[in-house]
Amino acid sequence: MQKRAQRWWDLPAAFFLLSCLMAASIRLGDTKWTQGLGIVATTTLLATILGLALGYSRFKGWIAALIGLGYTITIVPWQLTLQIQAEVAWLERVSSLGGRLWNGVQNFLHNEPLTDPLPFLANMVI
Numbered sequence: 132m133q134k135r136a137q138r139w140w141d142l143p144a145a146f147f148l149l150s151c152l153m154a155a156s157i158r159l160g161d162t163k164w165t166q167g168l169g170i171v172a173t174t175t176l177l178a179t180i181l182g183l184a185l186g187y188s189r190f191k192g193w194i195a196a197l198i199g200l201g202y203t204i205t206i207v208p209w210q211l212t213l214q215i216q217a218e219v220a221w222l223e224r225v226s227s228l229g230g231r232l233w234n235g236v237q238n239f240l241h242n243e244p245l246t247d248p249l250p251f252l253a254n255m256v257i
Contacts, residue, residue: 140187149179159255165248167214174210174256178203207256214252 156175160168181202185195212224219227228249235250245251 145183148183149176152179165251167248167252168255170210170213170252171255174206177206203257207253210256211249211253214249 152175153172156172159171162168181199185199188195190198208225208228212221212228215224215227231247231249232253235245235247235253238245239250
């Protein structure tokens, strides 16, 4: 039988990574460039914890990448839809998110000014 390699955990490095990323995302939220920048800190925390867990796991690299992609496809729209009015139904929020992002891309491609803050917010979260 083949013995598996021992995994090691560098707790100070993980702490400093989380500290640096959280400091940068909190400082971004403090700029108040647009409403809702606080979700960048939340998403950063979730992504860092997930990334550290996947890095420590015994998954093969491509499986960990697929899991990370799946969580990204799930968490980013979820966080962005929280910025849309709570009175609106969930599917309407997702539809509104897609439409607003599409309009933002169209404005960008046609060199028109962006008046909606959601494309910038989506860029920061991703």
